[in-house]
Amino acid sequence: MFAVAALALLVVMAMALLRAYLGPTLYDRVLAVNNFGTKTVLLIAVMDFLSGRPDFLDIAIVYALINFISIIAVLRFFEYADKKVAEHSE
Numbered sequence: 001m002f003a004v005a006a007l008a009l010l011v012v013m014a015m016a017l018l019r020a021y022l023g024p025t026l027y028d029r030v031l032a033v034n035n036f037g038t039k040t041v042l043l044i045a046v047m048d049f050l051s052g053r054p055d056f057l058d059i060a061i062v063y064a065l066i067n068f069i070s071i072i073a074v075l076r077f078f079e080y081a082d083k084k085v086a087e088h089s090e
Contacts, residue, residue, distance in 0.1 A: 002050050009043045030074060037067035 013036055020032035041064045048056030 002046055006043060006046045006050065009039050009046065013039045013043070026078060030071065030078075034067065034071045037063070037071070041067070 016032045016036040016039060020029050020036065023029040023032055041060045044056055044060040044063065048054065048060065
């Protein structure tokens with residue numbers, strides 16, 4: 001049962017990568033990368049259950065924190081980059 005869940009997560013992760021590649025706007029791509037990171041955390045948690053190693057759950061939590069902070073950093077970067085481009089074009 002959990003192997004099927006892991007396989008389904010891999011399919012959804014592939015779809016998220018496709019959306020990140022084809023996304024029409026920057027925010028669609030960032031959202032797809034965030035979705036990929038979330039599904040990675042879920043995959044690590046499922047693999048933790050399948051392998052019976054509870055230390056994988058700690059790795060999943062750390063990865064979730066890194067994913068959250070990196071997405072916020074990328075969005076802030078592009079927010080200020082857009083403002084700087086607008087200032088120079090005026």
